[in-house]
Amino acid sequence: MIRQVLIISLVLIPFVSLFLAIPAIEFENREAIFHSIGLIVLLSAINVWLATAFAWWLLWTESKWRYILEWLVFLPLFIPMLATLFGLYLILAEAGLIGTYIGVSLGLLVVTLPYSIRLAYNGMAVIGRPLLEQARLLPMRRRFVYVLFPLFSRTMRTIALFTTVILLSQFALIQLIGAGLIPTVTTELYQSYAGNNLSLALSNTWMLIFFPVLIYFLLSGWSRWMVRMLKGRLQ
Amino acid sequence: MLRSSVALTILVSLLPLAALVFLGVESIGTDWRVLLSDETWRDSLFTTFYVVSVSTVLSLILGTWFARTVVKKGWHLTSTILKIPMFVPHIAAAYLFWLLFSGSGGIGWIEANERNYATVILTYIWKETPFVFLMMLGTYEQLNRSYVETAKTLQLSPLDQFKHGELPFLIKPLLDSTWILVAFISFAYEVPALLGVTYPKLLGVLAYERLSTGLYLEATEPYAVALVWTCLVGIGVFTTYFFTASVRRRIERGVRR
Numbered sequence: 001m002i003r004q005v006l007i008i009s010l011v012l013i014p015f016v017s018l019f020l021a022i023p024a025i026e027f028e029n030r031e032a033i034f035h036s037i038g039l040i041v042l043l044s045a046i047n048v049w050l051a052t053a054f055a056w057w058l059l060w061t062e063s064k065w066r067y068i069l070e071w072l073v074f075l076p077l078f079i080p081m082l083a084t085l086f087g088l089y090l091i092l093a094e095a096g097l098i099g100t101y102i103g104v105s106l107g108l109l110v111v112t113l114p115y116s117i118r119l120a121y122n123g124m125a126v127i128g129r130p131l132l133e134q135a136r137l138l139p140m141r142r143r144f145v146y147v148l149f150p151l152f153s154r155t156m157r158t159i160a161l162f163t164t165v166i167l168l169s170q171f172a173l174i175q176l177i178g179a180g181l182i183p184t185v186t187t188e189l190y191q192s193y194a195g196n197n198l199s200l201a202l203s204n205t206w207m208l209i210f211f212p213v214l215i216y217f218l219l220s221g222w223s224r225w226m227v228r229m230l231k232g233r234l235q
Numbered sequence: 236m237l238r239s240s241v242a243l244t245i246l247v248s249l250l251p252l253a254a255l256v257f258l259g260v261e262s263i264g265t266d267w268r269v270l271l272s273d274e275t276w277r278d279s280l281f282t283t284f285y286v287v288s289v290s291t292v293l294s295l296i297l298g299t300w301f302a303r304t305v306v307k308k309g310w311h312l313t314s315t316i317l318k319i320p321m322f323v324p325h326i327a328a329a330y331l332f333w334l335l336f337s338g339s340g341g342i343g344w345i346e347a348n349e350r351n352y353a354t355v356i357l358t359y360i361w362k363e364t365p366f367v368f369l370m371m372l373g374t375y376e377q378l379n380r381s382y383v384e385t386a387k388t389l390q391l392s393p394l395d396q397f398k399h400g401e402l403p404f405l406i407k408p409l410l411d412s413t414w415i416l417v418a419f420i421s422f423a424y425e426v427p428a429l430l431g432v433t434y435p436k437l438l439g440v441l442a443y444e445r446l447s448t449g450l451y452l453e454a455t456e457p458y459a460v461a462l463v464w465t466c467l468v469g470i471g472v473f474t475t476y477f478f479t480a481s482v483r484r485r486i487e488r489g490v491r492r
Contacts, residue, residue: 003304004310004312004313007301007313007317008312008313008316011316011317011319011320011361012316012319013335014320014328014331014332014335014361015331016335017330017331017332017334017335018331020334021334049240050240050243050244050247051244053236053237053240053241053244054240054241054244056237057237057240057241069245072245072248072249072252073244073245073248075248075251075252076248076251077414077415077418078414078415078418078468078469078472079251079255079418079465079468079469080418080419080421080422080423080439080461080464080465080468081418081419081422081423082422082423082424082439082442082443082461083254083255083258083422083461083462083464083465084251084254086254086258086442086446086457086458086461087251087253087254087255087256087257087258087461088250088251088254089446090254090257090258090260090261090458091250091253091254091257106250109247110247110250110251113244113247113248114248117244122373140236140237161322165321165322165323165324168324168326168327169324169325169326169425170425171326171424171425171428172424172425172443175447176443176446176447186324186326189326190326190425190429193326193330193333193429201330202334205327205330205331208323208324208326208327209323209324209327212322212323212324213322216322
């Protein structure tokens with residue numbers, strides 16, 4: 001019991017900092033919030049779509065390229081993120097995508113996708129082939145809505161959550177590829193962290209923690225409602 | 236639809252490799268002698284080695300120990316709470332630790348920004364231990380306990396029981412976690428930029444600042460350093476996976492049987 005309390009306290013102690021000062025209730029740059037929400041929605045959707053499709057393919061394929069492609073998609077996990085960013089900066093500069101929304105989205109997709117595929121792959125392996133075998137007879141849309149979504153919705157939620165957290169952690173990527181033209185919550189907040197405005201920085205920290213929590217509860221509610229609706233339709 | 240999605244995923248996954256090629260091309264004009272003898276880069280390299288090894292080793296030990304204990308004792312609440320730090324963005328975690336250790340209102344045992352990078356290490360341990368915990372949790376939940384029971388019957392010491400009954404099954408998730416953490420911590424900007432000191436900076440911070448500061452815009456060193464560091468990590472990944480391949484294969488076959 002004592003050990004449990006000690007571990008839980010150690011995990012929760014840093015959150016005490018949130019209550020050390022009164023946060024400022026002001027959001028100076030609404031554009032940054034809209035950009036962040038836009039990027040979170042867009043990238044979560046793309047990550048869920050691509051990761052689920054690839055994990056499904058990996059589960060069933062008998063291609064001789066399977067192991068090579070599996071390594072290829074997991075390899076970026078072992079490449080330091082800033083090294084990928086520096087190289088991407090050169091590629092996107094050649095393509096004229098520096099300082100654009102597309103460039104930033106692509107950069108974020110590159111750093112988030114390997115984690116999403118890993119999560120989707122593990123999630124699919126847990127469900128297992130026997131349970132999904134019969135679903136292969138269904139057309140694509142029905143297969144996804146009636147079988148894959150109810151079984152896979154928790155993994156999808158985790159993918160969206162991971163994407164949100166990784167996205168909100170990125171300052172260097174958004175600043176370099178966005179050329180300072182795409183403000184997000186993180187880039188704005190970094191200025192307040194670096195400065196001495198404690199209450200503003202604290203309110204920004206609250207917001208960074210609030211976004212993933214909000215995503216978690218929204219997706220949990222949505223997935224529960226969808227599964228209940230689908231069950232109702234099937235009865 | 237499925238084929239085009241798979242093709243798109245492969246294309247996106249090829250981008251980091253293409254990025255390395257571009258890094259290589261951009262590094263061509265680098266004077267390697269000057270780079271290797273530059274004291275600023277050298278000090279950064281040693282500090283980075285120190286921060287990465289301490290953070291990674293402690294996260295691995297704590298994460299594995301937590302997973303082992305949680306499964307053994309059936310601590311469900313602890314298991315849920317242990318995952319919470321994973322969903323706090325790194326930059327917010329860094330600021331929480333800065334507040335916790337800064338003079339104004341914080342604990343103040345150690346300085347928030349100090350030369351030993353203690354707060355950076357603590358932030359990484361707090362953020363990465365749950366990741367290792369999650370990687371190990373799955374393995375511990377599926378672990379065949381009869382190996383440990385056999386080791387107990389043979390009256391092996393607790394350390395030998397772990398060595399023979401558990402460790403072989405942990406090799407794969409431990410290897411994966413180690414290199415993901417090394418790649419993630421070693422060349423990052425956000426956390427060490429906020430909690431680090433002006434000298435010596437960590438490699439990622441120094442490289443990013445040299446790349447983005449007007450004074451160094453023409454310099455190729457940041458690209459060269461990024462490439463060299465990626466190669467070092469790559470050699471580490473290749474070597475460890477290569478030398479453990481036969482053990483991992485044997486265990487996978489045994490588990491399947």
